[in-house]
Amino acid sequence: MTNALRLSLISLLLILNFTPSVSLANDAIYQRLLDRIGQQLGTSSEIAEKFLIEVDTMAITIQNNFEKVASHKTPQFKKDNLVQETIARFFVNRNAIVQTTSLSRQVSQTETVGDYLTRLAGMSRKYYTTVKLLFDKKYFSLGDIEEYYENGKKKFDFSVAMWQIFIGCKDANSECYSDATKKVFHMVFKYDNNVAAWDFKVKAITAELKQTMRLEDYKQMRCRWAPEECEGASSDF
Numbered sequence: 001m002t003n004a005l006r007l008s009l010i011s012l013l014l015i016l017n018f019t020p021s022v023s024l025a026n027d028a029i030y031q032r033l034l035d036r037i038g039q040q041l042g043t044s045s046e047i048a049e050k051f052l053i054e055v056d057t058m059a060i061t062i063q064n065n066f067e068k069v070a071s072h073k074t075p076q077f078k079k080d081n082l083v084q085e086t087i088a089r090f091f092v093n094r095n096a097i098v099q100t101t102s103l104s105r106q107v108s109q110t111e112t113v114g115d116y117l118t119r120l121a122g123m124s125r126k127y128y129t130t131v132k133l134l135f136d137k138k139y140f141s142l143g144d145i146e147e148y149y150e151n152g153k154k155k156f157d158f159s160v161a162m163w164q165i166f167i168g169c170k171d172a173n174s175e176c177y178s179d180a181t182k183k184v185f186h187m188v189f190k191y192d193n194n195v196a197a198w199d200f201k202v203k204a205i206t207a208e209l210k211q212t213m214r215l216e217d218y219k220q221m222r223c224r225w226a227p228e229e230c231e232g233a234s235s236d237f
Helices: 003-013 027-041 045-070 076-090 113-126 215-225
Strands: 097-100 109-112 130-142 146-150 153-169 177-192 197-213
Touching: 027 045, 045 076, 045 113, 045 130, 045 153, 045 177, 045 197, 076 113, 076 197, 097 113, 109 113, 113 130, 153 215, 177 215, 197 215
Parallel strands: 097 197
Antiparallel strands: 097 109, 130 153, 146 153, 153 177, 177 197
16 A cells, blocks of 8 residues: 555544644554454454545545536536436435535525535536635544444444535626535445445535634634645645
């Protein structure tokens, strides 16, 4: 495994409300993390490592799909196909809930993932000329894994927290709206012995108003956690 992937997985594993990427490539630390996840899963550290790699891959793919669905650069027909593909591949069903927040609203809004992605895909036509939805890929964390049974079959659930950046501009002469929100992806999964792989699905995406802030405030907070990334560096967003 490359050091880059190991670093990504270590930052995924750290169970904190918000976890900056850590500059660790220590085999002993990584092995302890695998052992802990293996214990929570009731399996070996080797299978735990496969689990982590699949979580990492899934998280990045979902992020990329959401970004493309929102982007004004993606043709509408591709957005429509991507919405259907994303729901079928990654969500329990079209009615999985998604919560959204805004700096201009006093409460969060709840809708189905089908409605959310359809609305997200149409923003660049109905509300804004340009739309960017980005995920800060250096900052996300994995919560505790919990075991439960459904219809006599063992399953697990856990959550992955990511920071989402939204930027919408109506035209070149108007002020853009932007914010940063901590999104929590609640997932269920099981191990499929037939294909020797984990089967993951997202059952909900939640967000809180207290975890929504101006983009400039998020950038400042990010720099406090990782000042070495901000010194003389241009922002990713």
